[in-house]
Amino acid sequence: MASPNTDLDLWLAQQTDKSLLRFLTCGSVDDGKSTLIGRLLYDSQLVLDDQLASLKKESHNRIVGEEGIDFSLLVDGLAAEREQGITIDVAYRFFSTDKRKFIVADTPGHEQYTRNMATGASNADLALVLVDARKGVLTQTRRHSFILSLIGVKHVVLVVNKIDLVDYDRAVFERIAAEYRAFAEPLGFKTLAAVPVSALRGDNILRPSAHTPWYDGAALVPYLEEIAVSEDRSAQSFRFTVQWVNRPDLDFRGFSGTIASGTVAVGDDVLIASSRKPARVSRIVTMDGDLTRAVAGQAVTLVLDREVDVSRGDVLSHPGETPEFSNQFQARLVWMNEEAAFPGRSYLLKIGAQTVPATITDLKYRTNVNTLERSAATKIDLNEVATVTIATDKPIAFDPYAANALTGGFILIDRLSNATLGAGAIEFGLRRAQNLTYQNFDVNREVRARMKGQAPRIVWFTGLSGSGKSSIANLLEKRLTAEGRHAYILDGDNVRHGLNKDLGFTEAARVENIRRVAEVARLMADAGLVVLVSFISPFEKERRLAREIAGDIDFTEVYVDTPLDVCEARDPKGLYKKARAGEIKNFTGIDSPFEAPSNPELVLHGAEEEPAVLADQLHGWLKF
Amino acid sequence: MTQTRLTHLQALEAESIEILREVAASFERPVMMYSIGKDSSVLLHLARKAFYPSRIPFPLLHVDTTFKFREMIAFRDRTAEEYGFDLIRHTNQDGVRDGINPFDHGSSRYTDIMKTAALRQALNAGKYDAAIGGARRDEEKSRAKERIFSHRNASHAWDPKNQRPELWRTFNTRLNPGESMRVFPISNWTELDVWTYIYSENIPIVPLYFARPRPVVERSGTLIMVDDERLPLLPGERPREEVVRFRTLGCYPLTGAIRSDAADLPSIIMEMQASRTSEREGRLIDSDSVGSMEKKKQEGYF
Incomplete structure (x- = not known):
């Protein structure tokens, strides 16, 4: 007699020999995806007694088959979905037959959940595209099929569901199948089969149905058991x-x-x-x-x-078979966020274990998901697909997605909210020389600024020592940097110690100090930067000089208006104390005047709000 | 070795290891939830494999409700000593002070205080930005829809309508201050996969999974083990010895045993193949109301 262990080992060996098929179901709303999966689970005897009992209870007042069960209840897991009768998110289900193990991703039909459908497709070998026999191929059917091809799903089964509701009419099935084949032809699927089924009644699920004698293909489950999908x-x-x-x-x-x-x-x-x-x-x-x-x-x-x-x-x-290593490439992008994508914006790009800042440098065209036609565009809206070029801040290793999905697929992440905004498939790398055509334009401020995706400008902070200028400027710089903008702060510390260390505090030296700082600010803005200047700059005349030097560069004077007694109480560097003791001469506010700006663009009240609040207000007013 | 394709279990193992490594590499203060059950045993085994020859680079956290089976606690301490991982034990001391228990306060309130609130306390106290758990998608309908890297807001709540898209194995691990991630490395395993893996890798599990004579009382069709004297007996009720085992482990007053002779792994796997009830049926907290697990998750239950 065989010991239980031997039996088990034999059985385990059989399990091990089974291959795994990961597939997803997709298609339009109400095409019956959840019902189909519920049917597959039920027919493969995976619905357990306690689940069946609670299911029968819940199926009351719903559309049911002969078994008295609304199969979609098996898979529609979230309470919101049960209430609305729709599927919001990808549900993963597991079943196996004698021949194969299956992981099914049941993906949402509604257009606003296309991103979840892409989630389900990214790890699938095959897709079941469902259509309702009464409705035929719909916009969402096309959209999903296009995304399948973009994500690289190679095998598709068109499941014409609810065939019972069109009286098992052969002509209906063949018309839908022909229409879909014509649409899908340019999408390049390796295999494409069409099966007429009724998920509710079980026609052509496990075995050929007597209701469709005109259909000579395999029933759905036998087809899924046999199809060869594995790439080595x-x-x-x-x-x-x-x-x-x-x-x-x-x-x-x-x-x-x-x-x-x-x-x-x-x-x-x-x-x-x-x-x-x-x-x-x-x-x-x-x-x-x-x-x-x-x-x-x-x-x-x-x-x-x-x-x-x-x-x-x-x-x-291995040497000789290396991936591409570049900072520019062309890719197809599916946008998954309510906020549209624009060329010039900076995002985080994650590919494999590499995460780098990246910018969409060019939006080549958008692809209409219904007709597959290309059109020009200036942005990519939610659920749209576009072909773009992307530049990364440093080179990354990658392969074309068609050659290797794991080293050619990437996601884009928002730098502030950290949301996943889109997913892309790299088509090919671009060499720098291909991309930058110097002969077509002069390198000027606009060109440099566009490369950085921002408008250069000078923000000039004026106010007493201790008024909060530097704190606000620092917070603003952090926020701008997090958004992917390139900003730089000029203040007494980084200018007085180097460029202007030859200057003292006489009136002539103070004018020269401001002149130099204004010139440096102009050069930096000309290079495309957002320049934040944080100087006491107590005299109206000096500030007017700085504005004149800026010329046609956007110049914003921000007066940080904090009363002297507050500044003196803060005294972050102990300077007021020294000035009061006579150790420092000509100190603004003590023995040298501060001329409050007569006409600043903005006034911030440094005694009334925290620097973080003021920096946020400023960020809003400046409309970056 | 001529094998070029991984078996089903090898592929699942590799996927889980990749997820665990991604956590260690991407978060500042990860922690692994250790519930002492079979899924935790598998998770611990996978973590040892993922970082070998290094030690597991994060602590394990056990939320002790004070009503766990005694054999679970003994197993926990034995395992921590054998593998030398950092074990953090946390109990909601407010609940202990108020004498919260499942008998007087009901399973739902007890679970809320001693499990959900306790977990939030422990995660906040440790400032953990990622908590690894052993949940599987085949367990329950709302879990079937959860991402592998599942985002939580600053109050640990899950927003099922607004989950991040999760493509390939490119996980978005980024967080804003105060937010955290729950990570489920064995999402794609089934209960059968867990058992066959335990068998083929020879992973130690709590003996409560194996059939033995144990003192039980039967209440509305559920067998409750009398693990200590705190279980109040009803009038006329008397514990009797029965050969039982557990398919799932938790707090002993809330965990139903099943009558079974399966005293070793092969018998358990064979029994499971023939079984016609799902494993969470033994858990009394799930059957309170439809959608109860999803509600608990939104509130911060693991």
Whole structure:
């Protein structure tokens, strides 16, 4: 008699031999996606007794099949969805048959949830595109199919659902199938099948239905069991993304990460993408013991034979099969945020384990998801798809998405809210020379400013020592930098110690001091920067001089109006104390006058609000 | 080795390891929730693998409601000693002071104070920006919709209508001050995957999962183990020895046992193959009302 362990080992071996198919269901609202998945779970006997009991209770007053169950209740998990009868977010479901294991991503139909559909598609091998036999191919059917092709899903099954509601009419099915095939032809799916089903009644789900004798293809589940989708990722070029530097002590330095594609063996020569430095793999470490070879998908720790500079985000490859390494590329972008994307805005780009600031430098065209036609555009709205060029602040390692989704797919992140704004697929890298056509334009202030995605300007802060000028300017600079703008503060500290260290505090020296600062501010603004000048600048005449030097550059005078007694009480540098003691001469407010600006653009009351509040107000008024 | 494609379990293991490494590399103060159950045992095993030969670079946090099975606590302390990880134990002392228990205050209020509020306290006290948990998408309908990196606002609440898109394995790990992330590395595992992995990797689990004679009382069809003298017996009620085991572990007064002879892993896996009820049925907190888990999650329950 076989022991239970032997039985189990046999059974485990069978489980192990089963392959895994990850697929998603998509299509328009009310096409019956959740009902279809509920049906698949029910038919594969995965609905358990307690679930079935609570389901029958909940199915009261709903549209049910012969089993007395509204199958969509099995998968519509969120309370809001049950109330509205729609599917908001991707739900992941698991079932298996004797031949295969399945992970299903049930994705939302409503247009505003297209981003969730893209989430489901990004890890799927195959997609079921559902259409309602009564309605045929809709806008959302086309949109989803286009996104499938963009995300790189290669296999599609068109599921013509609710075929019972059109009396199992062959002509209806064939018309819809033909229309969809014509639309999908340019999308380049590797396989495309069409199946007429009724998810509610179970027609053509597990086995061919007697109601559709005219249909000679496979029923849905047998089709899913048999279709070959796997790409052999191990046969592709070796890519290893360093996620985490593993350094338990001084004797061990390894690089932990996952093999995105290809294979690696001990003794292999590898190249580090960022430095182009070579090294040799000396160990492949796992807790289960060292390996001699590792393949795509494995999470391992590589030890190299020499000290080379490798950090998180680096990509290792074999020499001669290296990824591209560039700071400019063309990509297709799906926008997923209510706030539109504009060329010139700065975002964070994450690809693999690399995160870098990036800017959309050019919006080449938008693709109409209904007709696949291209049109010019100045922005990308929610759920739109566009082809763009992107420049990153420093070079990144990548492959074209078509060659490798894991090293060619990226997300864009908002620098302030940290929301995920969009997802992109890199088409190809651009060399600098291809992109910058110097002969077409003169390099001038506008060009430099556009590269930075901002309008250059000078913001001139004036006010007593201790009034809060520098604190406000600092907070504003931080906020601008977080938004991806390039700003710089000029203040007494960084000017008096260098450029103007030859100047004293006589009246002539003070005028020269301001003149130089105004000239430097103008040069910096001409270079495209937002310049924040924080100087006491007590005399009206000097401030007028600064404005004149700025010329046609936008100049904003901000008076930080804080009463002398408040400034003196703060005395952050102890200067008032020294001035009162006579240790400093000509100190503004004590023995030298401050001429309050007669006509400043803005006045901030430094005694009434915190610097952070004032900086926020200023940011709003300045309309950056 | 000529293998070029990973088995189903190897692929799941690698995916989980990648997620754990991403947490360690991206957050300043991660913590791993350790509930002592089988999913926690798997998570701990995966974390050891992810960072080997380094130690697990974050502490483990156990929220002790004071009503956990005694065998769970013993297992926890044994495991912490054997693997040498940093273990943080937290109990809601306000609840202890007020004598909060599931008998007098009801399961929902008790869970709210000793579990949900306690977890919030512990996460705030440790200023943790990422909390790793062992939830799986096959467990429950609202979990089936949660991201692997699941964003929480400053009051630990989940906004299911506004989840970040999550493409490929490119996780957006960025947070604003006060926000945090819950991370679920075994999202894509099923209960069967967990058991087969425990079997093939020989992972230690709490003995309560194995059938043994245990003192139980039966209440409205649920078998409750009399783990200590705090369980108030109803008039005429007397504990009796039955051969039972647990499919899921939590607070003993709120965790139903099942009658079973499955005393080792092979028998458990075989039994599960034949079983016709889902594992959370043994948890009394889920059946309060439809959508109760989602509501708890929005309030900050893990």
